[in-house]
Amino acid sequence: MELTPVTDLPEIRPGDDIATLVADRADLEAGDVLTVASTVVSKAEGRMADLEDYPVSGRAEEIANRLEGITGEEKDPRFAQAVLEESTELLIDAPFLLTETRFGHINVNAGIDRSNVPDHDILLLPKKPTESAERIRSGLEACGIEDIAVIVTDTCGRPFRHGQRGVALGWAGMSASRDWRGELDRDGHELGVTVQSVVDELASAANLVTGEGAGGTPAVVVRDWAFGDHAGSDELFRAVEDDLVRQALREWSFDD
Amino acid sequence: MELTPVTDLPEIRPGDDIATLVADRADLEAGDVLTVASTVVSKAEGRMADLEDYPVSGRAEEIANRLEGITGEEKDPRFAQAVLEESTELLIDAPFLLTETRFGHINVNAGIDRSNVPDHDILLLPKKPTESAERIRSGLEACGIEDIAVIVTDTCGRPFRHGQRGVALGWAGMSASRDWRGELDRDGHELGVTVQSVVDELASAANLVTGEGAGGTPAVVVRDWAFGDHAGSDELFRAVEDDLVRQALREWSFDD
Numbered sequence: 001m002e003l004t005p006v007t008d009l010p011e012i013r014p015g016d017d018i019a020t021l022v023a024d025r026a027d028l029e030a031g032d033v034l035t036v037a038s039t040v041v042s043k044a045e046g047r048m049a050d051l052e053d054y055p056v057s058g059r060a061e062e063i064a065n066r067l068e069g070i071t072g073e074e075k076d077p078r079f080a081q082a083v084l085e086e087s088t089e090l091l092i093d094a095p096f097l098l099t100e101t102r103f104g105h106i107n108v109n110a111g112i113d114r115s116n117v118p119d120h121d122i123l124l125l126p127k128k129p130t131e132s133a134e135r136i137r138s139g140l141e142a143c144g145i146e147d148i149a150v151i152v153t154d155t156c157g158r159p160f161r162h163g164q165r166g167v168a169l170g171w172a173g174m175s176a177s178r179d180w181r182g183e184l185d186r187d188g189h190e191l192g193v194t195v196q197s198v199v200d201e202l203a204s205a206a207n208l209v210t211g212e213g214a215g216g217t218p219a220v221v222v223r224d225w226a227f228g229d230h231a232g233s234d235e236l237f238r239a240v241e242d243d244l245v246r247q248a249l250r251e252w253s254f255d256d
Numbered sequence: 257m258e259l260t261p262v263t264d265l266p267e268i269r270p271g272d273d274i275a276t277l278v279a280d281r282a283d284l285e286a287g288d289v290l291t292v293a294s295t296v297v298s299k300a301e302g303r304m305a306d307l308e309d310y311p312v313s314g315r316a317e318e319i320a321n322r323l324e325g326i327t328g329e330e331k332d333p334r335f336a337q338a339v340l341e342e343s344t345e346l347l348i349d350a351p352f353l354l355t356e357t358r359f360g361h362i363n364v365n366a367g368i369d370r371s372n373v374p375d376h377d378i379l380l381l382p383k384k385p386t387e388s389a390e391r392i393r394s395g396l397e398a399c400g401i402e403d404i405a406v407i408v409t410d411t412c413g414r415p416f417r418h419g420q421r422g423v424a425l426g427w428a429g430m431s432a433s434r435d436w437r438g439e440l441d442r443d444g445h446e447l448g449v450t451v452q453s454v455v456d457e458l459a460s461a462a463n464l465v466t467g468e469g470a471g472g473t474p475a476v477v478v479r480d481w482a483f484g485d486h487a488g489s490d491e492l493f494r495a496v497e498d499d500l501v502r503q504a505l506r507e508w509s510f511d512d
Contacts, residue, residue, distance in 0.1 A: 001259040001465050002257070002258045002259075003257045106417075159414075160493070160499065160501070161423070161493060162453065162493070163433045163453030164451065165453050165460070166457060176418075194420070195419040196411070197417065200419070200421050201464050204456065204460035204461060205460060208257060208481055225465070236418055236419070238416055238418055244510065245415035248505050251507070251508055254500065
């Protein structure tokens with residue numbers, strides 16, 4: 001398996017066609033996986049916003065005040081309002097905001113980015129990252145490049161382990177997971193691993209070579225990796241009934 | 257970045273020298289990262305066990321009975337006892353066991369494996385995976401192969417997202433994370449990503465090419481990846497005071 005960053009992509013602007021920009025610069029072959037960072041997908045989709053776009057609700061005011069009290073840092077209630085508007089559930093409301101976005105991803109501040117946003121205050125995640133991935137895949141087909149799986153990636157933290165790692169937000173042309181259930185090990189025992197989240201693993205692998213900051217590149221080509229002969233699943237985001245941690249968080253609140 | 261599985265490794269037995277077995281089969285160069293699945297590290301370290309080795313405590317009996325009642329499946333209290341003995345904290349005791357192992361890793365059933373264990377009932381995780389990684393690294397040096405970073409890997413599930421993915425349990429010859437704090441983006445803003453867990457990302461990348469089951473290979477060579485000029489951190493496992501989810505789980509219990 002080989003990972004190659006796509007270099008020399010320009011700063012992406014609203015309306016830019018990511019598929020064409022990548023097709024012009026990357027060596028892509030049938031069977032490759034292309035990962036694209038959600039930041040550039042969001043920029044192409046015009047998901048920049050300004051804090052003045054968010055008239056503050058009572059709830060956002062309350063959240064920002066409480067976070068100011070806990071952290072001793074200034075908190076803009078308009079930012080809290082933006083987080084609320086991007087979310088369907090607030091899992092943790094202090095000492096930081098952990099929410100479920102409208103497409104099911106759980107992240108701090110609904111994944112809203114305050115760095116890397118020229119001319120605007122904030123960058124929202126793509127509205128429907130799987131549709132974004134499908135558009136890029138179709139765009140590549142329109143350039144004559146067939147059979148490329150596309151993953152829209154992000155980085156985020158997680159419980160139990162420090163640090164952030166690459167994750168998938170949306171995907172097209174492949175399943176999210178390999179389902180090993182029913183497959184056997186060398187000795188004929190059923191395997192311990194049941195479902196392998198390959199889109200997340202590909203996003204993590206890609207994040208190793210993209211880099212962040214001034215030298216960063218948002219797209220990576222993965223070659224010589226195959227999904228293989230396994231059943232597939234497209235369930236990636238856990239619903240609350242499948243997630244004891246979400247259930248525990250519903251009953252818990254931070255003690256200021 | 258290129259990932260190549262190490263093929264033709266024999267079934268690993270207690271006392272086997274993984275470094276030599278890999279050195280004989282893999283093309284390794286200074287600067288490469290070698291990932292090794294914890295299953296083979298455990299086997300080399302003799303971490304197989306039998307359920308009869310675990311005289312059952314009252315707590316294990318209680319746990320197994322409760323899990324039987326909830327799941328309707330037979331539960332061996334000796335297995336619950338093994339999980340307790342490998343753990344320092346039981347984070348979830350129903351409807352399954354989520355624990356912190358003695359080296360800080362949080363996993364279902366303390367990561368004890370019931371498949372892939374010839375001649376024994378169960379396979380425990382390595383006792384100190386970072387020491388295991390250091391031993392493999394030193395072993396490679398003894399074979400004349402210098403400057404190889406080694407990661408002992410596992411696969412496990414996680415909250416919020418379905419499916420398992422590769423993670424690091426121990427590492428040697430590199431830091432666990434790149435620390436980007438203070439570094440700037442193209443526009444001179446401080447980066448949103450702060451600490452990148454590269455050992456976990458490398459473990460995830462490797463898991464894409466190892467495969468499971470009969471055709472699986474437990475070791476992978478990563479070439480042309482560099483940690484780069486960043487500060488490093490070796491904190492991977494969150495302590496409870498840095499982990500709101502662990503705090504929430506302490507206050508929560510499953511409602512049978």
